[in-house]
Amino acid sequence: MKTLKPYLQAKVTIPFFMQVALIIYVISALQLAPPMVDGLLSESSFPFLIFLIASPAAIKLFLDGLKAIKKEIAETGSVVVVKKKKSIKPALIVLIMAVFILLFEILGFTILAPLYVFFFMLIYDDKPQDIVKKIIYALLIGVVVYVMYVIGFDIRFPELWR
Amino acid sequence: MDQILQILAGTTVVFQPLSLLYLSIGFFIGIIFGALPGLTSMLAIVLLLPMTYTMPMTYALIMCMGVYMSGIYSGSITAITINIPGAPSALMTCLEGYPMMRKGLGAKAIGHATIGSAIGGSIGALLLIFVSPMAVSLALKIRTPGKFSLILFALVVIVIVEKKRMKAILTMAFGIMLATVGMDPLKSVSRFTFGIPNLIEGIDLTTLIIGAFAISELFDQAMVNNAEYKKITSAANSVKFKRREFFPTFQEMKEAGWKTYLKSSLIGYIIGVLPGAGASMAAFVSYVEAKRVSKHPERFGSGAVDGLVAAETANNAMCGGAMVPMLSLGIPGDGTTAIILGVLMVYGVVPGPDLLVKQMHVMAPMYMALLISAALLLPLSLFLFGPYYLKIVRINRLVLYSSIALIAILGVFAATYSAFQMGLALVIGVVMYFFKKQGYPNVPFILAVILGPLAEQYMRTTMTISSGNPLIFITHFDSLFFLLLTVAFAILLPRANRRADAMEKKAEDKVKL
Numbered sequence: 001m002k003t004l005k006p007y008l009q010a011k012v013t014i015p016f017f018m019q020v021a022l023i024i025y026v027i028s029a030l031q032l033a034p035p036m037v038d039g040l041l042s043e044s045s046f047p048f049l050i051f052l053i054a055s056p057a058a059i060k061l062f063l064d065g066l067k068a069i070k071k072e073i074a075e076t077g078s079v080v081v082v083k084k085k086k087s088i089k090p091a092l093i094v095l096i097m098a099v100f101i102l103l104f105e106i107l108g109f110t111i112l113a114p115l116y117v118f119f120f121m122l123i124y125d126d127k128p129q130d131i132v133k134k135i136i137y138a139l140l141i142g143v144v145v146y147v148m149y150v151i152g153f154d155i156r157f158p159e160l161w162r
Numbered sequence: 163m164d165q166i167l168q169i170l171a172g173t174t175v176v177f178q179p180l181s182l183l184y185l186s187i188g189f190f191i192g193i194i195f196g197a198l199p200g201l202t203s204m205l206a207i208v209l210l211l212p213m214t215y216t217m218p219m220t221y222a223l224i225m226c227m228g229v230y231m232s233g234i235y236s237g238s239i240t241a242i243t244i245n246i247p248g249a250p251s252a253l254m255t256c257l258e259g260y261p262m263m264r265k266g267l268g269a270k271a272i273g274h275a276t277i278g279s280a281i282g283g284s285i286g287a288l289l290l291i292f293v294s295p296m297a298v299s300l301a302l303k304i305r306t307p308g309k310f311s312l313i314l315f316a317l318v319v320i321v322i323v324e325k326k327r328m329k330a331i332l333t334m335a336f337g338i339m340l341a342t343v344g345m346d347p348l349k350s351v352s353r354f355t356f357g358i359p360n361l362i363e364g365i366d367l368t369t370l371i372i373g374a375f376a377i378s379e380l381f382d383q384a385m386v387n388n389a390e391y392k393k394i395t396s397a398a399n400s401v402k403f404k405r406r407e408f409f410p411t412f413q414e415m416k417e418a419g420w421k422t423y424l425k426s427s428l429i430g431y432i433i434g435v436l437p438g439a440g441a442s443m444a445a446f447v448s449y450v451e452a453k454r455v456s457k458h459p460e461r462f463g464s465g466a467v468d469g470l471v472a473a474e475t476a477n478n479a480m481c482g483g484a485m486v487p488m489l490s491l492g493i494p495g496d497g498t499t500a501i502i503l504g505v506l507m508v509y510g511v512v513p514g515p516d517l518l519v520k521q522m523h524v525m526a527p528m529y530m531a532l533l534i535s536a537a538l539l540l541p542l543s544l545f546l547f548g549p550y551y552l553k554i555v556r557i558n559r560l561v562l563y564s565s566i567a568l569i570a571i572l573g574v575f576a577a578t579y580s581a582f583q584m585g586l587a588l589v590i591g592v593v594m595y596f597f598k599k600q601g602y603p604n605v606p607f608i609l610a611v612i613l614g615p616l617a618e619q620y621m622r623t624t625m626t627i628s629s630g631n632p633l634i635f636i637t638h639f640d641s642l643f644f645l646l647l648t649v650a651f652a653i654l655l656p657r658a659n660r661r662a663d664a665m666e667k668k669a670e671d672k673v674k675l
Contacts, residue, residue: 041621
């Protein structure tokens with residue numbers, strides 16, 4: 001297990017997970033019907049074809065990734081040093097969006113939208129600063145987007161009181 | 163002839179006040195999104211997509227044309243002033259525009275870029291108007307087996323033109339996997355729903371597009387240091403141009419060479435017709451050609467006007483070219499036209515020869531809008547707003563991206579009225595973000611989403627027609643033609659690409675310096 005960690009990099013994990021997804025995809029398709037039924041193409045034929053085309057690409061990328069990491073280990077010693085900038089900001093964005101989506105139909109646009117925008121501004125800034133300015137911007141953006149969608153394009157958003 | 167008359171009649175629609183208003187809105191949205199590094203005209207249309215649902219289709223398409231043309235052009239503004247291409251298609255513009263800027267000729271460089279873009283955009287749009295009737299008569303000859311082979315050709319070309327082909331295949335497969343979720347196109351069977359009832363209707367096109375392009379971009383932008391961004395853009399803020407400085411003299415335009423304008427327009431248009439190639443390739447090929455025929459190739463890289471003109475003329479001429487296969491065959495020429503195709507699909511319009519024969523009156527204003535937005539570049543950019551374009555980079559990044567975050571997620575709701583689809587958009591955004599980080603191209607994704615289901619439908623229908631005999635694909639002339647074309651492209655394009663990749667890498671390194 002000690003040697004597995006360096007290999008858990010996106011260049012290996014992405015093709016690996018894509019291959020897993022392709023396998024699930026093709027199994028799920030084949031459970032519906034075989035690719036040919038009475039000499040005609042069935043609902044699983046196209047997914048099967050996609051599996052046949054994409055699998056070699058996924059395997060090649062996976063092997064290339066492994067090879068690149070092995071080479072890196074051989075050159076730099078035993079540990080692969082990832083020098084990429086790490087940040088929790090993308091994870092925070094996922095969190096904010098997920099909370100927004102979960103609560104949107106319950107709390108509605110008016111309450112959630114300014115909060116959502118405010119937190120986004122906080123994330124995009126380098127440090128928490130100009131809070132009052134951000135609150136004012138968040139409210140203004142909420143109003144503009146509401147007018148644009150609800151009045152301009154006649155879209156009905158959920159609201160707590162509706 | 164009748165079609166051309168109908169297209170000309172579309173002019174009256176475009177000149178109605180409301181049409182002009184939508185065209186202007188699109189034009190300025192395109193200018194803003196194109197000029198700001200990180201934002202593209204494609205993202206602008208992605209965000210506009212859900213808003214078009216309640217709009218008459220003609221206005222929606224007119225607005226998209228404004229965004230498309232001006233978004234490609236305005237990438238040159240920051241390319242010239244701060245050496246950062248506002249849009250990927252402006253990479254070659256950096257090579258000549260920025261050295262001109264350093265010599266104190268920045269305004270003139272923007273002027274040349276504007277004239278080139280206006281000429282290229284207009285020629286591209288005119289070619290679209292006059293060539294599309296011919297394309298329609300050809301398209302009418304393509305039957306179901308040929309349609310499958312044509313899509314296959316498009317998908318193969320899209321993969322080949324990408325530098326990282328294996329990654330392009332995987333992104334494409336991912337797009338097709340998502341597009342096949344839901345009801346089978348020919349039978350009443352649901353696929354890949356894994357017992358989730360919400361998936362029976364499939365994943366909405368808006369969900370896929372917003373997730374893949376808008377939400378993934380939000381993650382990317384979170385990594386940008388705000389203070390650093392401000393520092394870079396303050397260089398553009400400090401630049402001040404006078405209006406009269408924008409106008410190149412007639413002699414200077416002559417030096418760029420009339421042939422350069424015409425040849426680059428043709429190159430841009432032809433590359434636009436090629437599925438998946440896009441504006442970046444048009445600019446690159448045209449630039450290389452200009453250098454090849456130049457009497458002073460040694461000037462290239464240090465402010466050669468003909469190089470700048472070639473790149474800018476070609477990338478705007480591409481817009482007209484990319485519309486030809488999209489409208490006549492339903493095959494988008496680039497990522498932006500793929501999303502415009504999505505706009506058409508929202509209205510239940512299926513592009514193809516039938517559309518252009520029977521509903522030309524609906525499409526005609528769109529053609530004219532493309533031409534007018536190209537022509538508008540001259541008066542609006544040179545006479546009116548040119549000096550103010552530099553102030554676009556002053557727009558508060560935090561306000562801009564948090565607005566995009568709200569518009570994007572609400573856009574999914576507006577299109578689907580489903581929180582489930584909003585969640586799916588988020589998941590797709592996360593996956594595409596990881597893909598993008600590892601250099602997986604995103605254009606094959608959107609083209610796969612659009613073309614994948616069509617490929618399946620035509621493949622299975624053809625096999626049903628032939629009672630399961632695959633020889634039908636080579637016994638029909640139209641199908642055989644596209645299959646042979648696919649083989650030819652599969653052999654020839656990689657060779658051409660290898661040379662192009664090496665030269666483009668050199669250009670990229672130079673821009674970084």
